[in-house]
Amino acid sequence: MAKSTDYNARHLSVLEGLEAVRKRPGMYIGSTDSRGLMHCLWEIIDNSVDEALAGHGQSIKVFLHADGSVEIHDDGRGVPVDIEPKTGLSGVEVVFTKLHAGGKFGGGSYTASGGLHGVGASVVNALSSRLDVEVDRGGKTYGMQFRRGEPGRFADTGKPKPDSNFEPFSTASVLDVVGKAKRGVTGTRVRYWADRQIFTPDAKFSYTELQARARQTSFLVPGLKITLRDERGLVGTLGEDGPYEEVFHHDGGISEFVEYLANDAAVTDIWRFHGSGTFKESVPVIDDSGHSRITEVERTCEVDIALRWGIGYETNLRSFVNIISTPKGGTHQTGFEQALLKTFRKVIEANSRKLKAGNDKIEKDDVGAGLTAVLTVRLAEPQFEGQTKEILGTSAVRLIVAKVVEKSLTDKLNSTAKGDKTQAAMLLEKVVSEMKSRISARVHKETQRRKNALETSSLPTKLADCRSTDTDRTELFIVEGDSALGTARLARSSDFQALLPIRGKILNVQKASVADMLSNAECAALIQVVGAGSGRSFDIEAARYGKVVLMTDADVDGAHIRTLLLTLFFRYMRPMVEQGRVYAAVPPLHRVEVITHGSKDNEMVYTYSENELHEVLAALEKDGKRYKEPIQRYKGLGEMDADQLAETTMDPRHRTLRRVGLEHAESAERVFDLLMGSDVAPRKEFIISGAELLERDRIDA
Structure with missing residues (x-):
């Protein structure tokens, strides 16, 4: 040393x-x-x-x-x-x-x-x-x-x-x-x-x-191979059981990046915008004698953007300067957002009558709903705000990006090519629908604020509401069909349990537009009853119920309806799912009436699957107990009487509820997209691959 x-x-x-x-x-x-x-x-x-x-x-x-x-x-x-x-x-x-x-x-x-x-x-x-x-x-x-x-x-x-x-x-x-x-x-x-x-x-x-x-860098620099190797063996990491290695290599550039980031069904294809511009900048340059002189230099800024719109309402925008991420934006992102809004306003105003847009102006959030975009600019010596490079400060970049976006997007929205024209029409309709949805939500919220206890509510007439307003206690049961509603009215505790019946299968919101969803009576009623808005305007603090329970029949149709409802919550009221406030009721499939000796009432045993039924019957036979034949098989909630429904499905002291987590909703959405989405090929492949597993005797004929 x-x-x-x-x-x-x-x-x-x-x-x-x-x-x-x-x-x-x-x-x-x-x-x-x-x-x-x-x-x-x-x-x-x-x-x-x-x-x-x-x-x-x-x-x-x-x-x-x-x-x-x-x-x-x-x-x-x-x-x-x-x-x-x-x-x-x-x-x-x-x-x-x-x-x-x-x-x-x-x-x-x-x-x-x-x-x-x-x-x-x-x-x-x-x-x-x-x-x-x-x-x-x-x-x-x-x-x-x-x-x-x-x-x-x-x-x-x-x-x-x-x-x-x-x-x-x-x-x-x-x-x-x-x-x-x-x-x-x-x-x-x-x-x-x-x-x-x-x-x-x-x-x-x-x-x-x-x-x-x-992964991000491999998208931004096509052809670059990045290898990661974790040899630390830390508990809770991918490498806890030994060295873990991954390789990232993509040739598709930012178009492939957008495809990776997008997680909703597409409204448009991935659009790619290129362009460049020059600007002059005064910078200090040290001359041969060691003195610093302010010199005007000409810079070139290259712009490359990939973007697409989906049916969702969230915005996923990633911006980069020379492949360095700028999570807090900067002049390039400002130019991009301003040009998007300006272009859409101009195009919608020109087609106002056709789109039924009225005199209202669209806002930034209306355009950004469902947008997934990657914005990259490249220029020499960019000026960042701070060494951490999270915000681009070069002012001239804003105008260059804005010009590229405005020209390219205007050409795309006004294109006469068949594919572009169809996508542009769908996109403009979506943006106008988002505007109407935002205005409607604002009016609804203002109306709610003006109401007082003496004024009547505008809630749907088919809602059987509860008396309590304490959201920690209140429960909304969404009931399949009017027949089950009658029984549920008698089985519920009207103090804290509300009932909303729905007629069969609601709209497939997976491939429907926002406008279609809002105009659908069942979807609109459900959103109105929950009372917290939808999409970007959803405010969970305003929700009228602490729990939402999906109470459908224990059959294939019931599972289908439950999946449709979950998709609606996942897409338009996601905070309810994220906070664990959506549940699925678990009604029984069978009722076994066990015969008792003496003056005692017969004992009722409920089972929830075929396997459980066989186990119960085997146990009764082993104990020497008899039961009434035939065993009751519930085909729907309407077949139960009020006491049975209360005891098995609605009474908090006895019932079983399944809490729906975000991973469950995402899984349901993926399955629903496969089985009911607009893409036919994956569904055909699924049916063919599973055909051998089908038992012919289980088909209703």
């Missing part, structure tokens, strides 16, 4: 900038928890991605080692190893020890890059207890080691450790040649141990975040 007397002026010059990073890490990486730890990893990975983006690499590998270190390999050109003339240091040392230094300034090496502040690698180095870098160039492998940003050599020769003896360079740094590289092979390997003096004890690398980022 070097003595303190060896600490000379040379060390001061190297650590001068990096000491500021160690004292104020939050200025550079945002925080010192897991988020900051992941940000350091992104900085190194982004350097490798920039090489691939510039066409100099096709593969990146990331290893999460069991000793807490992380290693990144790429097959790019490799960090320069020659001497940088101004500092007299090797390119490797400049990149890893000097702030605001790198190949992304001046536009010489990278025309469009995610790293523009030039602090990435040097900041990671400063915040690492140890960092090793190896570079393959010119048939040789060069290596250099750092401790907390200071170059030198560690004493270990086998397995590297951050606490091994370290000897800093005292006079001049040396970039060691540590091996030979194959002819034509280039690349960079970085391995580092995050400094636990800086980061919080609970900070750790998130494989889930790394996985999402790798």
Whole structure:
């Protein structure tokens, strides 16, 4: 270990900038928890991605080692190893020890890059207890080691450790040649141990975040192969049983990304918009004499957008600048959203009579309902707000993106091509329907606010409401058919249980438009009774009931109706499902009347499946008990009398309810989309594949 007397002026010059990073890490990486730890990893990975983006690499590998270190390999050109003339240091040392230094300034090496502040690698180095870098160039492998940003050599020769003896360079740094590289092979390997003096004890690398980022990057850089390997064996992770490895590789670009992100049935195909624009920017440039001069330079901004609309109402917009994600938006996203709204307003206004749009204006949320989009812009030296690069600040980009979107979208919506014309008509109808739905929800909410206790309610007449207004107690039973309603009226507790009958199978909202859904009497009544709106305007705090119970017959039709209802809740009242407030009643299939001796009433045993019935009968025979024949088989809720329905299905003291979780609703939606959706081919394949499992004697004839 070097003595303190060896600490000379040379060390001061190297650590001068990096000491500021160690004292104020939050200025550079945002925080010192897991988020900051992941940000350091992104900085190194982004350097490798920039090489691939510039066409100099096709593969990146990331290893999460069991000793807490992380290693990144790429097959790019490799960090320069020659001497940088101004500092007299090797390119490797400049990149890893000097702030605001790198190949992304001046536009010489990278025309469009995610790293523009030039602090990435040097900041990671400063915040690492140890960092090793190896570079393959010119048939040789060069290596250099750092401790907390200071170059030198560690004493270990086998397995590297951050606490091994370290000897800093005292006079001049040396970039060691540590091996030979194959002819034509280039690349960079970085391995580092995050400094636990800086980061919080609970900070750790998130494989889930790394996985999402790798998948995202593979979409944004077509042809790039990213390999992840987790060797930590952490409990609760994919690699807890041993090393876990994944490879991400996509050739379809952002169109494939949109297809991956979209999770609802399509209204339009994936549309792709391309364009570019130039702008002038005044930037300080250092001349040969070392003076900074404000110089006007011309920049080019390339815009690439993939988007599609689905039947849903949520917006999923991902924006990127030089493949760096900008989750908080910026000027590019502002231009995109403004152009969307402006274009739709103009087209709808021109077709107002045909679309029955009236005089109301559409808003941003109306256009964004069901939209899945990936927006990417590429430009040299983008101006971000802060080192974390979450918001693009270059103002000229807004106008360029807006022009590209406005022209491309106008052409698409006014296209006379058969396919485009049909999709455009469906899309415009959807946007107008969203506007009407929003206005209707607002009027309904304002009406509710104006009501007082003396005014009458406008709820459907077929609703048998409860007296209580305490949502912690109240329950809404959605009952299949009027016959079951009569029995349920007698079986319910009118204090807290409300009943709403529905006639058979409601609308298939999986492939129906919002307008069709709202105009359907059953769907509209159900939304009105729940009282919290629908879609984006749904406010769960306004819901009139604490529980919604789907009470359908225990047969195929009942299961079908329950699936239809679940799809309606999942698509338009999802918070009810997310908070576990939707249930399915479990009515019995059979009633076995066990004969008792003496003056006691016969005992009633209810069973809920054929297997359970056989088990009960076997147990009765074993105990020598007799039962009445024939055993009652309930074909529907209407066959029960009020006491039986109350005891088995409605009385909280005896009933069984199945809570519907979000995963159940998603599963039901997938099955329903398969069996009742507009895509015929998967349904045909499902029927053919399952035909052999069908028992002929179970078919009703």
